Amino acid sequence: MPDSSPSPDSADQPTPASIDLQAIRVRIDAIDEQLIRLLNERGDLVLEVAEVKKKAGLDIYVPGREEALLRKLCQINTAQHGKLTEKAIRSIFREIMSAALALEDSLKIAYLGPAGSWTHQVAVHKFGNSVEYIAEAAIEGAFARVAAREVDYAVLPIEHSAEGAVHHTLDHLVDAQLQIYAQILWKVETVVMAQDDDTPLTAIYGHPQMLAPCRPWLSQRFPGVKLVESASSSLAATHAETEVGTAAVGTPLGAELHALKVVAASPREFSSRARFIILGRRSGDPSGNDNTMLMVHANDKVGALLEVLKVFASRNVNVRQIENRPVSDDPSGTQARFFLEISGHHEDSTLQEAIADLEKQGAKVKVLGSYPAPRWIEER
Structure with a gap:
């Protein structure tokens, strides 16, 4: 009877699936090699841009240019029926841009x-x-x-x-x-971080500003667990890091820094939005779609805010947001201070005319910055 047992080296014989997989990997390696070459070519051009900017005294980081480039790349991806999402394209090229910024300065x-x-x-x-x-x-x-x-x-x-x-x-x-x-x-979108996801929790620590919007879903997700306010998110994470049976609310980055495991994330319906500024030594250049923040200091009287708003409304300028704050060096309480975010760049002739009109009315106006209007809500 013939011996039907496998030969000693049959286990090492490649299968059709492994051959196909290896061929695909070879193609991926070739593409990766091209990507490295192209990224280095891009880096050489970035250094040339840096030299031009330094000679002309221009800013290294230009937010309007960044957003325009990201939008263009996403449009190219869509035109090519790319499988990568817009979020993925933005994330990949943000890191490429970050490397470029490090090269430039x-x-x-x-x-x-x-x-x-x-x-x-x-x-x-x-x-x-x-x-x-x-x-x-x-x-x-x-x-x-x-x-x-x-x-x-x-x-x-x-x-x-x-x-x-x-x-x-x-x-x-x-x-x-x-x-x-x-x-x-x-x-x-806030996360809950702990040493592991097996130990029952007795307390969740968090900074009050992080806990406030999270309380409803935390109560649902972790019923009976005590919510404890901490002076900072870092201190909250330290509690979770050192105390068994405790967790902290914070950011995914905070979990990484404290070597903690993300055991839950806030559901989409409980997510909130925040605005952050990039503070610089001057305003951004006009991008074609900008907002401007103004401080308007006027006499506190009936209709004071209405008079300010009329100046912009008469010029068809959109006032997007209004905040008012007390004037700290006004013990008499006769002054009002308004913060207005308006559509347009402060170099636009229409806005310059509006500011001049406000000053003629006796108001003190300070431009706090003009910047590209955000067109994309960032998320991790």
């Missing part, structure tokens, strides 16, 4: 800390992983670093859909010789 970005905060998460998402980040414990510290040219820009919160305006940022803009260079719209 050693870009330094301050952010409102501590490490792992939402502002840190937003800054890394916007500028990528190739630039240098510096945490600041207070908003005034970030302003001071930009003013002293210790950093190129600072990323700071200015509004949260659940908590309202971040008044410290607005108030510092009034007195600083700095301006809003760009804005970021961010979709806030």
Whole structure:
């Protein structure tokens, strides 16, 4: 009877599936080699751009150019019926741009800390992983670093859909010789982080601003678990890191920094939105679709705000948002301070005429920055 047992080396014989897989991998390797070559060619061109910018005294980071390029790349992807999503295209090229910024200059970005905060998460998402980040414990510290040219820009919160305006940022803009260079719209989706997902939880720590919008879904997802306020998200994560049976609410980046496991993420219906500014030493250049933040200081009287709004309405200028703040050096309480976000760039003739009219009426006007109108809600 013939021996039907496999030969000693039959287990090493390639199967049709393994042959097909190897052929595909060879093609992928060839494409990767081309990508590396093209990225290095792009890097050479970036260095040429850097030289031109330095000679002309131009900014290295240009938010209007960045957004226009990302939109164009997404349109190319759509035209080619690409399988990558717009989010994926933006994420890939953000890191390519980050590497380019690092080639052009050693870009330094301050952010409102501590490490792992939402502002840190937003800054890394916007500028990528190739630039240098510096945490600041207070908003005034970030302003001071930009003013002293210790950093190129600072990323700071200015509004949260659940908590309202971040008044410290607005108030510092009034007195600083700095301006809003760009804005970021961010979709806030909070995560719960713990040592593991097997140990029953007794407490979840979090900064009050993070806990507030999360309470409804946390109560549903973790019934009976105590919600404990912490002075910072970093301290909350430290509790989860060191105390068995506890967790923290925070960012995916915070979980990475503290070596914690993400055990839950806020459902989409509980997500909120926040706005952040990129603080610079001047406004962004006109991009064709801009917003401007103004501070208008006027007499506090009946119809004061209406008079201000009429100036813009008569010129068909959209006032997108209004905030009012007390005037700290006005003990008599006879002054009003309004923050207006309006459509257009402060260099536009229409806006310049409106500002001149307000000043003729006795109002004091300060341009806090013009910046490209955000067209994309950023998310991790």
